[in-house]
Amino acid sequence: METVTTIRAFQIARRTLKGSVGFVPTMGYLHEGHLSLARLAHTSCDAVVASIFVNPTQFAPTEDLAAYPRNLERDLALLESEGVELVLAPTSNEEFYPADYNTWVDVLGITQRLEGASRPTHFRGVATIVAKLFNVVQPQRAFFGQKDAQQALVIRRLVRDLNFPIELVLGPTIRESDGLAMSSRNAYLTPQQRAAAPVLRRCLDHVEALYDQGERHAETLRSEMTKILQAEPLALPDYVSVADLEAMEELEMVTDKALVSLAVRVGKTRLIDNTILPRGQGLF
Amino acid sequence: METVTTIRAFQIARRTLKGSVGFVPTMGYLHEGHLSLARLAHTSCDAVVASIFVNPTQFAPTEDLAAYPRNLERDLALLESEGVELVLAPTSNEEFYPADYNTWVDVLGITQRLEGASRPTHFRGVATIVAKLFNVVQPQRAFFGQKDAQQALVIRRLVRDLNFPIELVLGPTIRESDGLAMSSRNAYLTPQQRAAAPVLRRCLDHVEALYDQGERHAETLRSEMTKILQAEPLALPDYVSVADLEAMEELEMVTDKALVSLAVRVGKTRLIDNTILPRGQGLF
Numbered sequence: 001m002e003t004v005t006t007i008r009a010f011q012i013a014r015r016t017l018k019g020s021v022g023f024v025p026t027m028g029y030l031h032e033g034h035l036s037l038a039r040l041a042h043t044s045c046d047a048v049v050a051s052i053f054v055n056p057t058q059f060a061p062t063e064d065l066a067a068y069p070r071n072l073e074r075d076l077a078l079l080e081s082e083g084v085e086l087v088l089a090p091t092s093n094e095e096f097y098p099a100d101y102n103t104w105v106d107v108l109g110i111t112q113r114l115e116g117a118s119r120p121t122h123f124r125g126v127a128t129i130v131a132k133l134f135n136v137v138q139p140q141r142a143f144f145g146q147k148d149a150q151q152a153l154v155i156r157r158l159v160r161d162l163n164f165p166i167e168l169v170l171g172p173t174i175r176e177s178d179g180l181a182m183s184s185r186n187a188y189l190t191p192q193q194r195a196a197a198p199v200l201r202r203c204l205d206h207v208e209a210l211y212d213q214g215e216r217h218a219e220t221l222r223s224e225m226t227k228i229l230q231a232e233p234l235a236l237p238d239y240v241s242v243a244d245l246e247a248m249e250e251l252e253m254v255t256d257k258a259l260v261s262l263a264v265r266v267g268k269t270r271l272i273d274n275t276i277l278p279r280g281q282g283l284f
Numbered sequence: 285m286e287t288v289t290t291i292r293a294f295q296i297a298r299r300t301l302k303g304s305v306g307f308v309p310t311m312g313y314l315h316e317g318h319l320s321l322a323r324l325a326h327t328s329c330d331a332v333v334a335s336i337f338v339n340p341t342q343f344a345p346t347e348d349l350a351a352y353p354r355n356l357e358r359d360l361a362l363l364e365s366e367g368v369e370l371v372l373a374p375t376s377n378e379e380f381y382p383a384d385y386n387t388w389v390d391v392l393g394i395t396q397r398l399e400g401a402s403r404p405t406h407f408r409g410v411a412t413i414v415a416k417l418f419n420v421v422q423p424q425r426a427f428f429g430q431k432d433a434q435q436a437l438v439i440r441r442l443v444r445d446l447n448f449p450i451e452l453v454l455g456p457t458i459r460e461s462d463g464l465a466m467s468s469r470n471a472y473l474t475p476q477q478r479a480a481a482p483v484l485r486r487c488l489d490h491v492e493a494l495y496d497q498g499e500r501h502a503e504t505l506r507s508e509m510t511k512i513l514q515a516e517p518l519a520l521p522d523y524v525s526v527a528d529l530e531a532m533e534e535l536e537m538v539t540d541k542a543l544v545s546l547a548v549r550v551g552k553t554r555l556i557d558n559t560i561l562p563r564g565q566g567l568f
Contacts, residue, residue: 011449100393100530102392102393102394102441102445103389103390103391103392103411103441103442103445103446104389104390104392105387105388105389105390105446106387106388106389106390107386107387108386108387108388109384109386127387128446131415131446132446132447135446135447135448135449136447136449138449157386157387158387161385161386161387161416162387162389162412162415162416162419163291163416163420164419165295165419165420165422246384
């Protein structure tokens with residue numbers, strides 16, 4: 001595995017990769033979710049490239065950029081053990097955002113709701129860094145996790161609208177044994193908060209069960225999630241949503257595929273999770 | 285020469301091109317300026333690709349989108365005579381902008397002034413279509429004319445900020461024998477207006493002469509251009525500018541390279557022209 005810290009060095013190393021390239025962009029502090037994407041990439045690509053970059057432009061000034069967990073040495077060992085061929089891990093933000101940086105990519109519509117409503121500049125930062133990484137890495141396929149479902153839909157729109165010649169592949173959400181979706185931010189949780197965090201998955205389990213029993217009123221599904229969250233004193237709901245998969249608008253009735261998602265603060269940590277109805281359907 | 289009307293057909297044809305690809309994006313109604321770029325492209329690239337697409341998103345609702353001159357048959361004959369290998373000429377705007385299109389690329393700063401001040405949504409449309417075309421065409425080099433100097437600087441910034449792996453090459457402004465910069469919009473001019481139109485080049489000639497005589501006060505250069513324009517009854521100045529080449533801010537003194545540019549309405553037709561000081565310097 002070759003690790004480079006500059007775009008220039010990456011471009012030179014990239015030319016040595018033969019055949020199709022799969023790309024797994026990450027913000028580091030890797031967990032089984034990231035590693036499962038690297039494995040998935042190896043099933044369809046000749047070489048796998050990963051990036052490790054805590055992208056500052058997708059954090060608001062009030063958010064956790066400085067505190068975001070980092071462990072580059074461990075991350076590189078994990079990627080090497082997965083057989084990743086090449087890693088771009090810039091050591092400075094200036095590598096992607098020089099002092100006079102001034103170009104932004106905005107996916108409108110879908111970014112105004114849910115995560116975009118709670119974090120108004122978040123998806124501009126995501127779309128911009130993903131466009132930049134796609135131009136640097138030039139992969140045939142790029143791999144993202146379903147845990148960040150709205151992000152995946154935004155990037156699908158970005159790829160389609162800007163005509164990136166890249167196939168997007170989604171990997172399933174990987175969970176701890178008690179159902180908590182894996183996330184680098186889980187590292188923030190105290191033991192007591194960690195014990196409360198599976199409440200997100202319990203909400204989704206309950207919605208899936210109600211749907212299987214025939215419930216199709218989206219407001220009922222939303223209010224059932226809210227009830228479960230209200231019973232957990234450590235959980236402060238940000239949103240609960242049952243939305244369509246194109247514009248991410250709240251549904252009245254679940255007649256077609258729907259994205260059930262929620263964001264919850266547990267202490268200072270904001271956790272998200274989601275599922276697709278009908279159960280077992282893919283996001284794309 | 286192969287001509288295709290869809291992105292899908294283009295991508296298939298693109299794969300048959302061997303070696304380095306040079307790209308000349310155009311809005312059609314080709315003149316010697318465009319053709320000189322195709323010739324320039326052939327000097328450094330193995331194959332040359334052109335696009336013909338009157339990009340609707342760079343026109344404001346009040347502008348001349350519907351009236352913009354078109355002659356596809358003549359354009360294709362000219363490109364064929366220049367040895368262009370592949371042309372993308374979509375027959376519908378939906379090919380690039382489907383009904384639910386919603387992604388925009390904004391280069392901030394440099395786009396707020398001059399052309400961007402006169403045409404507030406223009407450069408968003410330019411940056412977006414250029415990003416799309418670059419992803420579709422995937423050239424090694426892209427060729428633009430110095431006549432649209434601010435556009436060239438915006439695209440240079442776009443390429444640098446979004447890490448497009450593309451080299452930009454500028455071709456010189458090509459002029460009629462009386463000095464008028466070639467432009468598809470010259471077709472709008474009545475004979476009387478056409479006779480008045482070389483006033484733009486006369487302004488630049490005068491500024492170059494004053495600079496050669498030692499004049500370095502930018503305001504003097506600007507006011508001398510205004511005087512010449514005021515003496516031409518058919519010319520209505522939009523702006524005269526002596527600006528730096530990075531942020532395009534108006535200069536007080538010309539101490540380094542400067543872009544001298546102007547925009548003038550002659551009847552309903554808006555004409556632009558520019559030169560670089562010191563004379564003979566390139567924009568990049």
